[in-house]
Amino acid sequence: MPDTIGTVERSKLFIRGDREDAVDMGNGVHHLVLGYDDHILMAKAWFAKGAVGQLHKHHHSQVVFIAEGKFEVEVAGEKQVMSAGECFFVPSEAMHGAVCLEEGLLIDVFSPAREDFINGEAYKS
Numbered sequence: 001m002p003d004t005i006g007t008v009e010r011s012k013l014f015i016r017g018d019r020e021d022a023v024d025m026g027n028g029v030h031h032l033v034l035g036y037d038d039h040i041l042m043a044k045a046w047f048a049k050g051a052v053g054q055l056h057k058h059h060h061s062q063v064v065f066i067a068e069g070k071f072e073v074e075v076a077g078e079k080q081v082m083s084a085g086e087c088f089f090v091p092s093e094a095m096h097g098a099v100c101l102e103e104g105l106l107i108d109v110f111s112p113a114r115e116d117f118i119n120g121e122a123y124k125s
Helices: none
Strands: 003-005 008-010 023-026 029-036 041-047 052-056 061-075 078-083 087-090 096-111
Touching: 078 087
Parallel strands: none
Antiparallel strands: 003 008, 023 029, 029 041, 041 096, 052 096, 061 078, 061 087, 061 096
């Protein structure tokens, strides 16, 4: 059971992270929040080939590890094709997005935590 710390609850201490528990975001993307507290949040995002993470920005700093697949990534107007084992950094307020070229899995880390992920607002259409 989560504990309240600061403005958000803290996650459980042990999280399985199974895809069956992920939220279907539509358009070939499934998302699952993993561990978090006020300061940090980790999540998984599964992308089908051709799925698009639309260009957007937020006040959080973000590091993304490409666990599987291949993506065309754009950060602050720069584009690169990146593959499994590589990562990219997104500074606060930088426009960023990705197109999945080969089915893949991203591991996202945000600081501070994305409250919209925790409270489910990010999943509403």
